[in-house]
Amino acid sequence: MTEAAVISLMGGSRALGKRVRTLIDLGELIESGVPRGAAQHLRERLNLTEGELAESLGVSTKTLQRLAKKPAGRLTSAQGDRLYRLARLMALAEEVFEDAQRAREWLREPQRGLGNRVPFALIRNEAGAREVEDLLGRIEYGVFS
16 A cells, blocks of 8 residues: 555545645644545545544534635544555555455454454554454455454
8 A cells, every 4th residue: 555545535636735745745634634625525525424534533513514614624644544544445445356346345344353443443542443454455465364
């Protein structure tokens, strides 16, 4: 998975409001506040509802709606970090399955390798995200457990 894939899922320079080439650039943007448009772009790419996006960012739907009304609305660093985590895991799933639709489906289906938990539900925190990432790595390399 490349930084470019993650940045593209977040809408690229257009949605991010500036040119982002490296993870260091992205980290700086996360700290200064990711534009709300990047979250909207990822929501559309993943075919998420507003509620699902809000849940994955750890905010209420009302908070996202208020943020959307602000012309220069930006996510907090914690919300931006969660958005990055979601984009990173989606990029990895797309790489593993070589199909965006199949990756989206996989993230929403219970997985035996995760104790029949749904990956999308687990990626709300770093510990769960690491488990999902580990399982995707095992799938990519044909190691089933």
